[in-house]
Amino acid sequence: MEIVKNEASPEVKAKPPPRKRRKAQKKKVEDDEYTENKIFANMINQKFQPKSGRKKDETPMFEVRNGRATIKNSGNHEQTVSRTLDYHMNKLFQWEEQSDAVESAYSCALCHIDGMKRELFGPYYATHNPVKHWPTFLTKKPSAKKPVKIEVWFHGSCALWAPNVHLHGSQLTNLEPQLDIFWSQTCAVCRKNGASIPVQNKKNTFVHYPCAQNKGYKLDEHALLCNS
Ligand SMILES: [Zn+2]
Numbered sequence: 001m002e003i004v005k006n007e008a009s010p011e012v013k014a015k016p017p018p019r020k021r022r023k024a025q026k027k028k029v030e031d032d033e034y035t036e037n038k039i040f041a042n043m044i045n046q047k048f049q050p051k052s053g054r055k056k057d058e059t060p061m062f063e064v065r066n067g068r069a070t071i072k073n074s075g076n077h078e079q080t081v082s083r084t085l086d087y088h089m090n091k092l093f094q095w096e097e098q099s100d101a102v103e104s105a106y107s108c109a110l111c112h113i114d115g116m117k118r119e120l121f122g123p124y125y126a127t128h129n130p131v132k133h134w135p136t137f138l139t140k141k142p143s144a145k146k147p148v149k150i151e152v153w154f155h156g157s158c159a160l161w162a163p164n165v166h167l168h169g170s171q172l173t174n175l176e177p178q179l180d181i182f183w184s185q186t187c188a189v190c191r192k193n194g195a196s197i198p199v200q201n202k203k204n205t206f207v208h209y210p211c212a213q214n215k216g217y218k219l220d221e222h223a224l225l226c227n228s
């Protein structure tokens, strides 16, 4: 028995060194992470910490009550977090007027229908260089051959049904190239441009959202197209 024990122990002892090294590397990563987190925490504290509060939002602790451990954040943590979230939400939905943009008619940039009932969303801005298909129904074409920023408004449904345009915070992404495409497409119903919804099984046939609705076309919300 003793011989077996002696034979086995050197083998076990031979293994630790590489494990030790791994552990040391891991510790280094953790330290870097900690330092980085600490820097961010300080930045958030500086910006969002309530001015009246005396306690800094510091390291959270475990609090054990009735044998159950819960994380207890220090001082004004909840307040700091809600201030941070509010700030980012406000920034995301902030509307900024861009005075260098060409003013346009208060009509939907896709279906041409004017926003009599103040139902249009916007203004959104799109810079075209150059505009291949100028929307004369919105505003006069400028004579200068330089990049033009134009103000545009949309019906909620018209924007929602426009392929490859996505709402990101307060902005519509990919608007410039898509508008150029939509303004080149004529609606199969009303014959005006700005048609964005492709008609299934009909090549190069597009319609406006209200036109599709008026004609009783079946709209397929998963594919952003319709059946005539
Ligand atoms: Zn519209």
Ligand SMILES: [Zn+2]
Binding pocket: 111, 187, 188, 189, 190, 191, 192, 195, 207, 208, 211
């Ligand atoms: Zn139409």
